[in-house]
Amino acid sequence: MTPDLSLVAQVAVSGNRRAFDELVRRYQSPVRRFFLNQTLGDSQLSDDLAQDTFIKAYTNIASFRGLASFQTWLMRIAYNVFYDYTRSHRMTEDVDRVPEQSSQASAALKMDIYAALALLKPDERTCITLQLIDGYDIAQIARITEMKEGTVKSHLSRGKEKMANYLKKNGYDRR
Amino acid sequence: MTEDNDLLLQQFFSGAAKEQVADNGFTERVMQQLPSRINWFVRLWTWCCLAVFAVLFVVFHGWELLAMQLEVFLRTLTVESFTFNPLVFATALFGLLFVGVGEVLLSEKSTY
Numbered sequence: 354m355t356p357d358l359s360l361v362a363q364v365a366v367s368g369n370r371r372a373f374d375e376l377v378r379r380y381q382s383p384v385r386r387f388f389l390n391q392t393l394g395d396s397q398l399s400d401d402l403a404q405d406t407f408i409k410a411y412t413n414i415a416s417f418r419g420l421a422s423f424q425t426w427l428m429r430i431a432y433n434v435f436y437d438y439t440r441s442h443r444m445t446e447d448v449d450r451v452p453e454q455s456s457q458a459s460a461a462l463k464m465d466i467y468a469a470l471a472l473l474k475p476d477e478r479t480c481i482t483l484q485l486i487d488g489y490d491i492a493q494i495a496r497i498t499e500m501k502e503g504t505v506k507s508h509l510s511r512g513k514e515k516m517a518n519y520l521k522k523n524g525y526d527r528r
Numbered sequence: 529m530t531e532d533n534d535l536l537l538q539q540f541f542s543g544a545a546k547e548q549v550a551d552n553g554f555t556e557r558v559m560q561q562l563p564s565r566i567n568w569f570v571r572l573w574t575w576c577c578l579a580v581f582a583v584l585f586v587v588f589h590g591w592e593l594l595a596m597q598l599e600v601f602l603r604t605l606t607v608e609s610f611t612f613n614p615l616v617f618a619t620a621l622f623g624l625l626f627v628g629v630g631e632v633l634l635s636e637k638s639t640y
Contacts, residue, residue, distance in 0.1 A: 370559065377558050382549040389549070400554060407558045466544055485541040517533035520540055 357423040365415045373414075377407050380424060383487060384431050390482040391435050391475070393467040402438060406431045421496055428487075429497045432479065439475060469519050477512035480505050577626050 355375065363372035384406055388399035409430050417426050470478050479498060483489045491509070495502045584590070593615070 377555045385549045486545045
């Protein structure tokens with residue numbers, strides 16, 4: 354498998370679209386999953402935001418300096434895209450809508466995940482999903498969101514407490 | 529207590545963490561939407577540089593300077609010692625200035 358840096362260099366230097374195609378295929382899943390979690394399962398909106406993320410990555414690829422991994426750099430763009438979207442659409446912090454499901458498979462668990470995530474404030478939701486679903490550590494989350502590590506820890510602590518209370522109320526601790 | 533909560537949350541999210549989102553034509557849609565990477569600003573800057581170069585070349589009789597430089601170069605080709613030429617230095621500085629300004633302007637456009 355061609356390393357990310359090699360593909361990025363091919364895109365940045367010669368505008369190689371095949372190399373960028375490979376990068377999109379490689380990272381579409383984590384980026385779209387990130388947006389699905391932030392939008393509580395709105396797949397159409399998630400795909401639109403993910404598309405916007407990859408287009409921004411393509412047009413700004415020359416600014417990738419390789420200080421962090423390509424995926425971390427890409428997730429930072431994704432976070433900024435979502436942040437801009439929420440600011441322009443003034444999404445309310447207390448999202449109380451029930452997310453729609455397009456697939457029947459594991460629908461109940463997904464509903465529970467999105468219902469639990471809906472209890473969180475946007476920043477808490479971002480930190481929680483980046484750590485518990487996408488597997489980033491605190492330093493990486495701080496880099497993606499440009500928050501201080503202490504702020505990330507606070508969001509994680511508050512978010513985890515809310516989520517744990519919700520899960521206990523719904524009997525997940527007895528399963 | 530906190531460790532119990534962490535364990536509970538890890539179990540709850542374990543399925544979601546392993547889940548892969550199927551491509552389903554997403555990559556093709558992105559590739560169709562990609563813009564041309566050479567934007568109008570870069571084109572404009574390139575043409576400005578060329579225009580300035582052309583004007584200066586005519587005003588300062590650049591062909592004479594080039595011929596003179598070539599002659600000096602050929603005459604001193606066998607001389608090994610390095611000599612500082614202010615004209616060559618100024619030309620290089622001028623070129624770097626244009627390239628540098630272009631790079632700065634481009635980097636200001638990129639926010640990531």
